[in-house]
Amino acid sequence: MAQVLTQFDTIAAISTPIGEGGISIVRLSGEDAVAIANKLFKGADLTQVPSHTIHYGHIVDPKTKDVVDETMVSVLRAPKTFTREDMVEINCHGGMIVTNDILQLLLANGARMADPGEFTKRAFMNGRIDLTQAESVMDIVRAKTDKSRQVAMTQLAGGLLDKIRTMRQELLDTMAHEEVNIDYPEYDMDDLTSQEMKKKAEEVSKQIDQLLKTAQEGKIIRNGLATAIVGRPNVGKSSLLNYLTQDDKAIVTDIAGTTRDTLEEYVSVKGVPLKLIDTAGIHHTEDKVEKIGVERSKKAIAEADLVLLLLDASQDLTDEDKNLLNLTANKKRIIILNKQDLGTKISQEMIREITDNPIIVTSILKQENMAALENAIEQLFFSGIENSQNQILVTNQRQAGLLAKAKQSLEDVVNGIDDAMPLDLVQIDLKNAWDTLGEITGESAPDELITQLFSQFCLGK
Numbered sequence: 378m379a380q381v382l383t384q385f386d387t388i389a390a391i392s393t394p395i396g397e398g399g400i401s402i403v404r405l406s407g408e409d410a411v412a413i414a415n416k417l418f419k420g421a422d423l424t425q426v427p428s429h430t431i432h433y434g435h436i437v438d439p440k441t442k443d444v445v446d447e448t449m450v451s452v453l454r455a456p457k458t459f460t461r462e463d464m465v466e467i468n469c470h471g472g473m474i475v476t477n478d479i480l481q482l483l484l485a486n487g488a489r490m491a492d493p494g495e496f497t498k499r500a501f502m503n504g505r506i507d508l509t510q511a512e513s514v515m516d517i518v519r520a521k522t523d524k525s526r527q528v529a530m531t532q533l534a535g536g537l538l539d540k541i542r543t544m545r546q547e548l549l550d551t552m553a554h555e556e557v558n559i560d561y562p563e564y565d566m567d568d569l570t571s572q573e574m575k576k577k578a579e580e581v582s583k584q585i586d587q588l589l590k591t592a593q594e595g596k597i598i599r600n601g602l603a604t605a606i607v608g609r610p611n612v613g614k615s616s617l618l619n620y621l622t623q624d625d626k627a628i629v630t631d632i633a634g635t636t637r638d639t640l641e642e643y644v645s646v647k648g649v650p651l652k653l654i655d656t657a658g659i660h661h662t663e664d665k666v667e668k669i670g671v672e673r674s675k676k677a678i679a680e681a682d683l684v685l686l687l688l689d690a691s692q693d694l695t696d697e698d699k700n701l702l703n704l705t706a707n708k709k710r711i712i713i714l715n716k717q718d719l720g721t722k723i724s725q726e727m728i729r730e731i732t733d734n735p736i737i738v739t740s741i742l743k744q745e746n747m748a749a750l751e752n753a754i755e756q757l758f759f760s761g762i763e764n765s766q767n768q769i770l771v772t773n774q775r776q777a778g779l780l781a782k783a784k785q786s787l788e789d790v791v792n793g794i795d796d797a798m799p800l801d802l803v804q805i806d807l808k809n810a811w812d813t814l815g816e817i818t819g820e821s822a823p824d825e826l827i828t829q830l831f832s833q834f835c836l837g838k
């Protein structure tokens with residue numbers, strides 16, 4: 378990792394959302410950050426002020442002498458900054474025109490437009506954070522629930538990084554030890570060495586396994602448990618979405634077929650992060666638009682981690698209900714017998730004959746027994762998964778894929794030793810595992826990977 382802080386040009390970007398707002402921040406990073414800002418700023422000589430101070434003044438177009446905005450400007454000198462480079466943050470009036478004018482002035486005076494994620498990329502290139510921490514910065518920005526933010530914060534603090542560094546160190550120690558033996562074959566400790574190597578490979582492999590086990594939970598916590606609300610028309614699906622989100626985002630009417638397209642909302646139910654998907658009621662229809670909606674509902678079911686299947690308890694079980702019970706049979710599922718206030722033609726016992734899924738009898742309209750539903754969601758979620766308070770979790774596909782690959786190399790080590798393969802060949806697999814773990818943190822990541830990874834970030838981050 379480069380520790381030379383002067384190798385990059387000076388970049389600029391708007392770091393706050395584009396649109397109307399109270400205040401916007403335009404950020405600069407790089408060797409010339411202070412000099413460029415100083416060309417536009419009237420109020421103090423920014424090249425002379427102490428680091429980490431903020432200054433009141435105006436941004437003036439040096440060509441036209443037009444006063445563009447009244448601002449507060451922070452000067453942050455390397456190395457104690459987000460990027461470890463000199464940085465300037467211009468706090469200007471929110472709004473698309475002013476903010477953009479200031480950015481354009483910076484670009485006209487020597488700065489280059491930053492790529493998405495480039496500030497964070499520099500923090501990585503300059504050694505302040507590793508790739509898992511960079512990814513967590515993005516996860517914090519995108520977090521939809523408190524829990525996903527919590528896990529991302531643990532990752533930002535270096536939880537996963539420490540784990541991976543420890544494993545890499547163990548492999549490195551083993552390799553170093555092994556090299557001594559290759560260099561001094563007269564000791565002929567091959568047997569001892571290979572048994573030692575095998576033991577280490579198995580140990581690290583086990584640690585990787587433990588991390589991989591968290592990937593499913595990590596995915597859910599990061600993205601929310603994909604929860605499809607399913608049922609034939611008018612059973613109360615949209616009413617349930619509105620109840621759980623404490624909002625009335627979904628249109629509810631007594632007309633069957635009100636919801637025509639899937640609708641997604643994030644909500645936390647007893648600490649369980651859900652990505653709720655309200656679907657179009659599934660039934661046979663000739664209506665063209667409704668048909669598409671029904672297809673989307675089927676897709677939502679296919680992709681769901683959890684299905685909330687609603688039945689209208691006040692009416693007899695229909696063929697469509699039976700179809701839906703079949704269609705969702707292999708899913709993690711809660712059956713909701715709704716509209717109990719209108720009577721119970723479908724009983725819990727009847728459904729119990731078909732499935733051992735949790736069955737909750739509710740009136741969503743009268744808000745009856747809703748706590749039981751929330752408890753059922755909580756229990757289902759935490760039954761398979763350990764409590765994740767401050768736990769180190771693998772939260773993305775990139776990390777999980779590399780862990781699996783490293784594990785494979787370690788298995789090759791073990792098999793090679795069992796097959797009495799020459800130690801210098803076994804060592805190649807050991808080195809591969811070490812390299813692959815290094816890709817997770819970025820310590821041995823190829824340039825293309827780094828470029829690709831940061832390009833997914835937001836502009837100005």
Ligand SMILES: Nc1nc2c(c(=O)[nH]1)N(C=O)[C@@H](CNc1ccc(C(=O)N[C@@H](CCC(=O)O)C(=O)O)cc1)CN2
Nearest residue numbers: 392402404451453456457458459460461466505514838
């Ligand atoms: N105005 C502003 N607010 C912001 C950010 C920012 O860049 N600008 N951040 C951007 O994401 C977040 C804060 N994250 C930051 C992380 C590290 C450093 C930093 O300067 N680190 C140095 C020195 C730390 C210290 O003084 O002890 C370091 O780690 O060496 C700054 C902000 C959220 N709020």
Ligand SMILES: Nc1nc2c(ncn2[C@@H]2O[C@H](COP(=O)(O)OP(=O)(O)OP(=O)(O)O)[C@@H](O)[C@H]2O)c(=O)[nH]1
Nearest residue numbers: 610611612613614615616634635636658740741742
């Ligand atoms: N009596 C009674 N009515 C309910 C209950 N839950 C929902 N409703 C009513 O049933 C009607 C349909 O509710 P929706 O939430 O629109 O049903 P839906 O399943 O989303 O319907 P579609 O989107 O058309 O498939 C509305 O008039 C609701 O007020 C309940 O528990 N009891």
Ligand SMILES: [K+]
Nearest residue numbers: 611630632635
């Ligand atoms: K309806």
Ligand SMILES: [Mg+2]
Nearest residue numbers: 614615635636
């Ligand atoms: Mg609906």
